[in-house]
Amino acid sequence: MLVFIFLVRKVITFLKNDYNISMSKINVPYAHASSIFEIDVSFYKKENVKTLLVDLDNTLDSYRTKTPSKRVFDLKERLSKEGIEMVIVSNNTGTRVTTYAEALGVRFISSIRKPFAKKLLAKAKEYNIDLSTSMMIGDQTVTDIPCGNRAGIKTVLTDKIVKEDQPTTHFNRLFDRPIRRKLMRKNLLRDWRSL
Numbered sequence: 616m617l618v619f620i621f622l623v624r625k626v627i628t629f630l631k632n633d634y635n636i637s638m639s640k641i642n643v644p645y646a647h648a649s650s651i652f653e654i655d656v657s658f659y660k661k662e663n664v665k666t667l668l669v670d671l672d673n674t675l676d677s678y679r680t681k682t683p684s685k686r687v688f689d690l691k692e693r694l695s696k697e698g699i700e701m702v703i704v705s706n707n708t709g710t711r712v713t714t715y716a717e718a719l720g721v722r723f724i725s726s727i728r729k730p731f732a733k734k735l736l737a738k739a740k741e742y743n744i745d746l747s748t749s750m751m752i753g754d755q756t757v758t759d760i761p762c763g764n765r766a767g768i769k770t771v772l773t774d775k776i777v778k779e780d781q782p783t784t785h786f787n788r789l790f791d792r793p794i795r796r797k798l799m800r801k802n803l804l805r806d807w808r809s810l
């Protein structure tokens with residue numbers, strides 16, 4: 616319920632003020648990519664990323680996909696060759712995230728409660744994740760991006776990789792779509808290649 620009120624207030628503010636930076640910068644990503652799979656590892660190297668905090672549903676795979684697809688395994692390999700650890704950070708529940716992440720062989724934080732950063736900050740400490748060399752990547756302007764911004768780490772916004780979202784995400788999309796439009800209009804979606 617708190618999350619609901621928070622999101623509604625956030626979006627109303629965002630839409631009312633024609634991009635008021637002090638109120639809305641929380642939704643602005645550092646960079647944008649069509650998909651996580653198009654990003655060259657050299658980008659992360661340049662940004663001094665040691666830990667890539669990756670959203671799961673519609674960033675890596677569809678929420679219906681129980682085990683990682685081949686391109687996700689390949690991505691993990693490419694990253695680890697360069698000394699970058701992939702850690703899955705998902706709002707989804709323990710079982711879904713555990714099954715997927717264990718099959719992939721990566722560490723994970725489930726039920727992380729994005730857009731808030733409290734659990735991320737606590738778990739990062741527990742898992743010895745240095746947030747100063749971390750980057751957050753995900754497909755939602757209302758959860759992934761604010762969480763990363765609040766934790767003080769750089770964020771990358773991606774587009775959905777499949778059309779279907781799980782039912783709870785349909786609600787988020789009501790806010791995600793206008794925010795994306797606004798970010799685009801204001802030229803605030805910087806392509807990762809331009810950085």
Ligand SMILES: [Mg+2]
Binds near residue numbers: 754
């Ligand atoms: Mg997602």
